Amino acid sequence: MGKPTDRELVEQARAGNAQAFGTLVQRYQRRIFRLAFHLVRTGAEAEDVTQETFVRAYQALDRFDGRSEPFTWLYRIAVNLSLNTIRARKPKRDAVPADDPRIEPLLAEHRSSHGSDPARIAQERQLTKALCEGIDKLSDTLRTTLVLVCIDGMGHEEAARVLDCPEGTVAWRVHEARRKLREHLEKQGFGGDAA
Amino acid sequence: MSPQDKTDKTDLGSKVDTLLGSWPAPHVDDAAWEERAASIVAAAQAAPPADDAALSALLAPPSLPPEAGEAERLVASEGPARPLLSGERTMSQQDSNSGSSAKPPESMPMSAAASKRPSLKELAARASQAGASRPSIPGSIPPASISKPPSEAPPPPVSRTPLPSAPPPRLSETGKGKxxxxxxxxxxxxxxxxxxxxxxxEKAKPATHDLAFEGDEKVAAASAGNVKSIAEAREKKAEKKGGGATWGILVAVVGIAAGVAIVMRGQSPKQNTTTANVGQEKPQVAVEAPKPVEQKIAEAPPPASTGLSLDALPTEPAEAQKPAQPTGGGPATDSKVAAATPPAGGAEAQQAPAAPAGPAPTIGAKPGDLAGAMAQAVGGSTEKNDGTGEMVPAAGGNKGGNQTIPEQPSQGSVASAIGAVMPGAKACVAGADDVSRAQLTFSSSGTVTNVSVTGWAASNGQSGCVKAALKGANVGPFSKPSFTVGATIRP
Incomplete structure (x- = not known):
């Protein structure tokens, strides 16, 4: 017998099967955490958002009408909670701190390909920091769409369902966000003459 | 080693994509994930029942305001499916901007039938036909400023009046009344x-010698009687009709006078081109208006033949609140725009005869920015934007500075901005038995800086949710330090 589908898990959880809900949590908590982390930009808040997402989803199991996939449903809750967290903050910081929690995971991801060249690592750190700054300068609309599509790897169709907008709008936002990111990086000195 | 030496410009896009696509979250052990999952399930089971409103808000689509420039794409691909929101631009604004913007309009998809609006002459014809017993015309311009007698209530302020979705009633149909x-x-x-x-x-027997058929005197007599009866009836009808026509003329004249008065009041100090055009056409309208009463309706000249239409009236604030109707009949100021307009059998071109000859207003280039348009009319600079269609923020201090920014956000932009975030706020108060009120304070950059919530939401712990929802509103930059507006949130 294969693994139960998301819908089956939701049905079982709705019937009171906590284990089914636990399976659903294990299946999606990493993705939800990653999404929330890139939206709220801190690990602690991302953890809170992740837990709150599943708690709210559990409370709203009866409202799941099955018209969309459960993960779309979870994503929408996570995006809403992340946006609420962002908007409840003090005004946005101007600059990305050197210890921004987003920088190190990306450097660690690419460290194997860069080897141990300190200059290369420093340059990658600069680029990553500039990239974080560029993302932070984007509007909530563009940033959320960019995180969903480019970072989380969600398709335009799925992102459109989460954001409740046409696919074309998602594509336009992604294009616009990438354009603005490129502009920002060029202003920061990246993307100049070829090495 | 400078960053330029390390990154190829041509590869920057793919480099960014690579970085974004492989950007992980902080590493967490599998055991920690298991532990977290268990704690999440426990928390979910232990959590008290959630508030319906809060859940609804979370399950609703995220309230993300559309980006500037997104409207053009939406209009091009989806048509006027929803009202314009904050940051979006109407077609009329595109018209007004196109003179200074290098970016050509992407499309003008509105059909001529949908965008065509009746001219003053047509309205006058209808008014004269309908008389006083028919004060409004369904599917046409609201009659408050056109055909209502002065004794009636003044026209309401700008309201969301959709453009006529159904074709206006045919003139011939108006003759069906008794x-x-x-x-x-x-x-x-x-x-x-x-x-x-x-x-x-029978005594008179008029014209029996000429009309009677070969000796058919009975027929002639009956015909004579009928002729007299008919004549009398026609006299009565004529009297009756004359009274109705008189009322119709009066209503039409009052309506036209009211319209012209609004135009003169709004623009007479400026004496700009639009006013001049309206003034030139005014006598013609005054002469033309009674025509439909005297002539048969079917013989009425084409609506746009006078060259004067409602499109020439300064309805910019109302334009800003209309749903996305890109060819809303705004003055066609740019030949490119006119050329891009879908073929409308010439009606489109005739509908916008009062196009200002001067440069297109770009000051405060924003939907519903009447102040900007007026400033342009009195000789404001026609500074070019950068072609991207994006507004220059007030705080930016670059380019035009405050010269290109209205003193305060227009009513249309405020309504659009609040309308964009209102669904989220409504979701917070779903199920409420009373309204909630919010005071939104916008900073000069157009963003919400403060929201104060009263009413049901405040007394039921939903003020945070409402605030979070309303804080996404953006009215675009303006020059005043702040701008406060109230909003009522009905469940």
Missing amino acids: EDSGVVDLNVINKTATAEQIAAA
Whole structure:
């Protein structure tokens, strides 16, 4: 017998099967955490958002009408909670701190390909920091769409369902966000003459 | 080593994509994930029942305001499916901007039928046909400023009035009313004729020598009686019709006068081109308006033949609140825009005859920015934007500075901005038995800096949710330090 589908898990959880809900949590908590982390930009808040997402989803199991996939449903809750967290903050910081929690995971991801060249690592750190700054300068609309599509790897169709907008709008936002990111990086000195 | 030495410009896009696509979250052990999952399930089971409103808000689509420039794409691909929101631009604004913007309009998809609006002459014709008993015309311009008598309430402020979705009623249909049909039912007259009339008709026998067929005197007599009866009935009808027509003329004249007065009041100090055009056309309208009463309706000249239409009136604030109707009839100021307009059988071109000859207003280039347009009319600079269609923020201090920014956000932009975030706020108060009110304070950059919530939401712990929802509103930059507006949130 294969693994139960998301819908089956939701049905079982709705019937009171906590284990089914636990399976659903294990299946999606990493993705939800990653999404929330890139939206709220801190690990602690991302953890809170992740837990709150599943708690709210559990409370709203009866409202799941099955018209969309459960993960779309979870994503929408996570995006809403992340946006609420962002908007409840003090005004946005101007600059990305050197210890921004987003920088190190990306450097660690690419460290194997860069080897141990300190200059290369420093340059990658600069680029990553500039990239974080560029993302932070984007509007909530563009940033959320960019995180969903480019970072989380969600398709335009799925992102459109989460954001409740046409696919074309998602594509336009992604294009616009990438354009603005490129502009920002060029202003920061990246993307100049070829090495 | 400078960053330029390390990154190829041509590869920057793919480099960014690579970085974004492989950007992980902080590493967490599998055991920690297991532990977290268990704690999440425990927390979910232990959590008290959630508030319906809060859940609804979370399950609703994220309230993300559309980006500037997104409207053009939406209009091009989806049509006028929803009202314009904050940051979006109407087609009329595109028209006004196109003169200084290098970016060509992407499309003008509105059909001519949907965008065509009746001219003053057409309205006058309808008013004269309908008379006082028919104060409004469904599917046409609201009559508050056109055909309502002065004794009635003044026209309401700018309201969300959709453009006519159904075609306006045909002129010929207006003649179906009993009083105005002009049809004389001979059978009814014969039946209602008195004996005296019949006798008089027989006595007179008018034209029997000429009209009678070979010796058919009975027929001639009956015909003579009928002719007299008909004549009398027509006299009565004429009197009746004359009264209705008089009322119609009065209503039409009052309506036109009201319209012209609004135009003159709004723009007479400026004496700009639009006012001049309206003023030139005014006598013509005054002469033309009674025509439909005297002529047959079907013979009425084409609506746009006078060259004066409502499109020439300064309806910019109303334009800003209309749903996305890109060819909303705004003055066609740019030949490119005019060329891009879908073929409308010439009606489109005739609908916008009062286009200002001067440069397109770009000051405060924003939907519903009447202040900017007026500033342009009195000689404001026609500074070019950068072609991206994006507004220059007030705080930016670059380019035009405050010269290109209105003193305060227009009513349309405020309504659009609040309308964009209102669904989220409504979701917070879903199920409420009373309204909630919020005071939104916008900073000069157009963003919400403060929201104060009163009413049901405040007394039921939903003020945070409402605030979070309303804080996403953006009215675009303006020059005042702040701008406060109230909003009522109904469940």
